[in-house]
Amino acid sequence: MTKTIVKYAVVDAFTDTPFKGNPAAVCWLEDIEKDDKWMQSVAAEFNISETCYLTPIVEHGQENPRFRLRWFTPVAEVELCGHATLAASHFLFQSGLVNSSTIEFSTLSGILTAKKIPDHEVNGSSNGESNASFYIELDFPVVPVSDYNDLEVSAISEILNGVSIVDVKKNTLDDIYVELPSAKDVAEFKPQFSKIKESPGRGIVITASAPTGSGFDFYSRFFCPKLGIDEDPVCGSAHCALAAYWHEKLGKCDFVAYQASPRSGVLHVHLDKANKRVLLRGKATTVMEGSLLV
Numbered sequence: 001m002t003k004t005i006v007k008y009a010v011v012d013a014f015t016d017t018p019f020k021g022n023p024a025a026v027c028w029l030e031d032i033e034k035d036d037k038w039m040q041s042v043a044a045e046f047n048i049s050e051t052c053y054l055t056p057i058v059e060h061g062q063e064n065p066r067f068r069l070r071w072f073t074p075v076a077e078v079e080l081c082g083h084a085t086l087a088a089s090h091f092l093f094q095s096g097l098v099n100s101s102t103i104e105f106s107t108l109s110g111i112l113t114a115k116k117i118p119d120h121e122v123n124g125s126s127n128g129e130s131n132a133s134f135y136i137e138l139d140f141p142v143v144p145v146s147d148y149n150d151l152e153v154s155a156i157s158e159i160l161n162g163v164s165i166v167d168v169k170k171n172t173l174d175d176i177y178v179e180l181p182s183a184k185d186v187a188e189f190k191p192q193f194s195k196i197k198e199s200p201g202r203g204i205v206i207t208a209s210a211p212t213g214s215g216f217d218f219y220s221r222f223f224c225p226k227l228g229i230d231e232d233p234v235c236g237s238a239h240c241a242l243a244a245y246w247h248e249k250l251g252k253c254d255f256v257a258y259q260a261s262p263r264s265g266v267l268h269v270h271l272d273k274a275n276k277r278v279l280l281r282g283k284a285t286t287v288m289e290g291s292l293l294v
Contacts, residue, residue: 010288011087014265022234024087043072050084074228082236089114090284234265
């Protein structure tokens with residue numbers, strides 16, 4: 001019996017340095033039909049924060065190429081994932097599968113777009129760099145945040161090793177956002193994942209304003225052991241809520257964000273408050289290519 005070959009790539013997102021940022025496996029299904037059980041099994045086999053699946057949508061009546069995109073952690077499918085969308089976009093742009101500078105994705109969170117932007121347009125300079133160096137801009141929905149139950153704040157502090165807490169919010173994806181006193185507190189925090197796994201909600205984001213002169217506006221980290229991800233190295237979707245949160249704190253709509261995980265990553269974030277959208281810009285690099293033989 002002939003084996004079905006599925007091409008894949010592992011892409012490090014929100015970085016241009018291999019083995020930094022957040023890795024995602026991108027599987028190109030093309031005209032291959034695979035069921036949910038297979039997709040979940042492959043995601044468990046890769047055992048990285050996200051595995052995503054791309055299928056072209058040939059007849060959709062739109063100017064830009066469109067693809068069906070699904071995201072899986074090692075244990076579950078998720079509704080929104082920024083870094084795997086960035087990785088999927090990078091895969092399509094680099095492989096020559098698209099000629100357009102804009103791609104559309106049909107997802108559980110609606111239609112998302114990714115745009116290829118030359119490096120010099122982001123950095124504001126033109127130094128002869130080739131078009132091979134580029135950012136990818138993702139257009140995502142804002143994830144609203146709201147007040148957290150004051151009676152449970154002390155419990156959150158205990159889960160976070162008794163750390164001092166400035167503020168606590170929650171978002172519509174059932175994640176808890178905790179502001180700490182300083183960026184140092186965020187960077188040096190030692191998570192106890194067994195405690196975090198027993199916490200309310202889906203996962204916990206810790207954040208703080210960045211040090212003066214650092215070149216960043218805020219730091220963050222995201223812990224989500226319930227989804228099989230102890231720490232998500234760089235989480236794009238978390239910034240769809242962080243953008244709204246730090247807009248209220250800092251009174252601005254444009255941010256340079258640093259995710260202070262051991263792998264680390266940088267995101268350029270714009271909040272379009274009027275249209276309730278967040279634009280996330282970042283780079284990516286392919287570190288592995290291969291084929292699935294099942």
